[in-house]
Amino acid sequence: MNHTSSLSWRSLLNIGLLAGLAIVYTGLIGMIQVFSERGIIAGVLTMGQIMIFLPPLVAGYMAARRSREQGAGRMILNAGLAGLIAAVLPVILVLLIRQLDVMGVDIRSMFVNASKALIDHLTFERGIGPGLAMLVGFMTALGLAGGALMALPERIRQTLITGTTWVIGIGLLSEFMIQILRNLFGNQAGRSIFQAGALKPIPALIIFIVTAGIYYFWQLQGANIRARYARSGEGTKQTFQRTSVGLLGILLLMLPWIVGTFLSEVLANVGLYVLMALGLNIAVGLAGLLDLGYVTNFAVGAYVMGALTSTGPLGLAELNFWIVLPISVLAAMTTGFLLALPVLRMRGDYLAIATLGFGEIIRLLALSDWLAPYIGGAQGILFIPKPHIGSLTIDTPETFYYLILAACFIMLFISIRLNNSRTGRQWMAMREDEDAAGAMGIDTTLAKLLAFTLSAASGGLAGAIFASKLGAIFPHSFSLLISINVLSIIIVGGMGSIPGIVVGALALIGLPELLREFSDYRLLLYGALLIIMMLVRPEGLWPSAVRRRELQSDAAEAAAAD
Amino acid sequence: MALLEVDNIHAYYGKIHALKGVSLTVEKGEVVSLIGGNGAGKTTTLRCISGLIKPTDGSVTFDDDVVADYAAHELVPMGIAMVPEGRGIFSKLTVQENMEMGAFYRNDKEGIKQDMEHGYHIFPRLAERRTQIAGTMSGGEQQMLAMARALMSKPRLLLLDEPSMGLAPVLVELIFDTIRDINQQGVTVLLVEQNAHMALQIANRGYVLQTGEIILSDNAASLRKDPMVQKAYLGID
Numbered sequence A: 001m002n003h004t005s006s007l008s009w010r011s012l013l014n015i016g017l018l019a020g021l022a023i024v025y026t027g028l029i030g031m032i033q034v035f036s037e038r039g040i041i042a043g044v045l046t047m048g049q050i051m052i053f054l055p056p057l058v059a060g061y062m063a064a065r066r067s068r069e070q071g072a073g074r075m076i077l078n079a080g081l082a083g084l085i086a087a088v089l090p091v092i093l094v095l096l097i098r099q100l101d102v103m104g105v106d107i108r109s110m111f112v113n114a115s116k117a118l119i120d121h122l123t124f125e126r127g128i129g130p131g132l133a134m135l136v137g138f139m140t141a142l143g144l145a146g147g148a149l150m151a152l153p154e155r156i157r158q159t160l161i162t163g164t165t166w167v168i169g170i171g172l173l174s175e176f177m178i179q180i181l182r183n184l185f186g187n188q189a190g191r192s193i194f195q196a197g198a199l200k201p202i203p204a205l206i207i208f209i210v211t212a213g214i215y216y217f218w219q220l221q222g223a224n225i226r227a228r229y230a231r232s233g234e235g236t237k238q239t240f241q242r243t244s245v246g247l248l249g250i251l252l253l254m255l256p257w258i259v260g261t262f263l264s265e266v267l268a269n270v271g272l273y274v275l276m277a278l279g280l281n282i283a284v285g286l287a288g289l290l291d292l293g294y295v296t297n298f299a300v301g302a303y304v305m306g307a308l309t310s311t312g313p314l315g316l317a318e319l320n321f322w323i324v325l326p327i328s329v330l331a332a333m334t335t336g337f338l339l340a341l342p343v344l345r346m347r348g349d350y351l352a353i354a355t356l357g358f359g360e361i362i363r364l365l366a367l368s369d370w371l372a373p374y375i376g377g378a379q380g381i382l383f384i385p386k387p388h389i390g391s392l393t394i395d396t397p398e399t400f401y402y403l404i405l406a407a408c409f410i411m412l413f414i415s416i417r418l419n420n421s422r423t424g425r426q427w428m429a430m431r432e433d434e435d436a437a438g439a440m441g442i443d444t445t446l447a448k449l450l451a452f453t454l455s456a457a458s459g460g461l462a463g464a465i466f467a468s469k470l471g472a473i474f475p476h477s478f479s480l481l482i483s484i485n486v487l488s489i490i491i492v493g494g495m496g497s498i499p500g501i502v503v504g505a506l507a508l509i510g511l512p513e514l515l516r517e518f519s520d521y522r523l524l525l526y527g528a529l530l531i532i533m534m535l536v537r538p539e540g541l542w543p544s545a546v547r548r549r550e551l552q553s554d555a556a557e558a559a560a561a562d
Numbered sequence B: 001m002a003l004l005e006v007d008n009i010h011a012y013y014g015k016i017h018a019l020k021g022v023s024l025t026v027e028k029g030e031v032v033s034l035i036g037g038n039g040a041g042k043t044t045t046l047r048c049i050s051g052l053i054k055p056t057d058g059s060v061t062f063d064d065d066v067v068a069d070y071a072a073h074e075l076v077p078m079g080i081a082m083v084p085e086g087r088g089i090f091s092k093l094t095v096q097e098n099m100e101m102g103a104f105y106r107n108d109k110e111g112i113k114q115d116m117e118h119g120y121h122i123f124p125r126l127a128e129r130r131t132q133i134a135g136t137m138s139g140g141e142q143q144m145l146a147m148a149r150a151l152m153s154k155p156r157l158l159l160l161d162e163p164s165m166g167l168a169p170v171l172v173e174l175i176f177d178t179i180r181d182i183n184q185q186g187v188t189v190l191l192v193e194q195n196a197h198m199a200l201q202i203a204n205r206g207y208v209l210q211t212g213e214i215i216l217s218d219n220a221a222s223l224r225k226d227p228m229v230q231k232a233y234l235g236i237d
Helices: A007-026 A031-035 A049-064 A071-104 A116-122 A128-151 A154-172 A173-183 A187-193 A201-231 A234-286 A293-307 A320-345 A347-369 A397-419 A420-431 A434-439 A444-470 A480-492 A500-535 A543-559 B042-049 B072-078 B096-102 B109-120 B124-129 B139-152 B169-184 B196-202 B221-226 B228-234
Strands: A039-041 B004-013 B016-026 B030-036 B057-062 B078-082 B159-161 B188-193 B205-210 B213-217
Touching: A007 A031, A007 A049, A007 A116, A031 A116, A031 A500, A039 A049, A039 A154, A049 A116, A049 A128, A049 A201, A071 A116, A071 A128, A116 A128, A116 B030, A128 A154, A128 B169, A154 A173, A154 A201, A173 A187, A173 A234, A234 A397, A234 A420, A234 A444, A234 A480, A234 A500, A293 A320, A293 A347, A293 A444, A293 A480, A320 A347, A320 A444, A347 A480, A397 A420, A397 A444, A397 A500, A420 A434, A420 A444, A420 B096, A420 B213, A434 B004, A434 B072, A434 B196, A444 B213, A480 A500, A543 B205, B004 B042, B016 B030, B016 B042, B016 B057, B030 B042, B030 B169, B030 B196, B042 B159, B042 B188, B072 B078, B078 B139, B096 B109, B096 B139, B109 B124, B109 B139, B109 B169, B124 B139, B139 B159, B139 B169, B169 B196, B188 B196, B196 B221, B205 B221, B213 B221, B221 B228
Parallel strands: B030 B188, B030 B205, B078 B159, B159 B188
Antiparallel strands: B004 B016, B004 B057, B205 B213
């Protein structure tokens, strides 16, 4: 396989047309228009412009990368051509919309966003003739820029990309940045850097220089610093590790105070998912048992907490949160154990389908009229009291953040210990080859039951906290989507990796919350991000050592086979 | 009393009658070979002995215990170790970790350490590769690892399923030499093989299995001279 040496006309055309198609697509679904109001750098760059400019830039970059062995001149030429080709489809789109408009065809009954506004954005409000010329010129120039970027030495290219990414990232998250700055430095802080939700040009430049500078410095000196650290004595290392763990701890404790109520709520939700993912990781990541019904444990934990503490008409005992918490966990573990019994003999896909069924059964049971007298059916359980510690009531997002943080640390500790234990090794052997594991003297039945039961505990804990955090629970909170989300966290973070779970939960649960302002397009962006991630980093964001070995050896085998 | 007695066992896969009354014995200290073509029931017999499947009829007794009364993992401490067909190594763990898994049921750290060194002594190639990921080794090395790992459970009876499968001739020689060495150190061996030539060279006795039935059994030297065996399994006309 060697397509890298020369770039055929066909793939050049492909790259360019794909980039053009991306612009046409985002235009027709209305993204370009909606985000043309959203500034990234005030007065300089809007989100809508990024959507028009990014595709030709990427196309130029790709074209240059594919022809990098043909010399710099050829690379730049190809990149420019890719940019030019990228302009073809948008130009056709503009002309077509106008022509149909002139002919009196109502294209907007099908494509509601194919409007005058879209033409205006694509032609920079300069009219059809000069505007389209400008569009073609810009896109060719951006293609060339993409090619030039590729032609730069790797270190400088990465530095430029890093700086730009930071500026755009901070611009995108401006709302939260303003909030954080206000909490830290008072009301005026936000206004000095941001203007109408966009970065001011000078601070943007400073952010670019600082982040790019740090990145460049690390490129030059990183290896040195790491080597010096490796050479330093055990004492220094220990001090360094303790200091960094201490700083991280302080940061985690101060976080709600820094980020404010809304982000604390987001972090609390992220924490609940971290709890669930840590649990599911025992079954899926360690023992290799694909469980698609993890929501079951979450629901059991929540309903036990609801039924036993509620002060409403459905409340059974009106017990204290802290008494019910262990009961919820035990109930979830019992459910996990009982549901594991019938599926012990199943493997792989069959197990996944059976557990998928359990998840649905639980939801339908919660909805059913049959159980409605006890758990409220579709009306759910209301009046679930908040937990107390002494005279302190845990009722705000900030206080729940601390409760969930504590729960996460306990589960984290248990997970890490399990990971490195005999039991953990037993699960890993079972994951790789069940028969061979049995032939080593591992009781695979017991190991599976243990994995399901322990895995359920964490789900029950998350469910119990969820119930009292919300104050009311309804069957529709326990949908299949939760199981899928939890599983996605594990896959995106990196199978079997514990730090990966935290990173995965932040990316999959935290990020969509931060992208709220993209409202209708949130899930589109989310899906696109997932696809890009699986293409670029299939091993996950923070893979475990075993998993990394696995994918690397696969790649090595594939390379050897070529 | 023989160490292993298989008495008239039957086994089914769905409606397929895989074993139609197989009987064989293995005495302590022997190497016994079970030869036969594809689908003859060799692997099924081994799976019955190691407890992975239960025979529908007949019995397997190991050292006076009925195997069907135990789960596969309980037979390991009793002294049965199996090297499955296709080796069944844990391909993502290192060589050392695979060896440790072999001693899973044992608690005597010192003994495990000694046996591990002994294993590396038998297979010096593995010692060089302690920290390598098992899946990245060659087929021969993986077979060595599977055998070394099985020995880590201190078996009295070692079941080998097609140890020569997919290996270069020179490695096949090496593996069979090692099986003989292991046997001389006191481990009884039941060997299932398609490579009848090699299997009968190192065995004391042999059984020929065809479509789920034992059609012939004798000491290895006589089997090698048997015209039917020569024609069907040794490729001699």
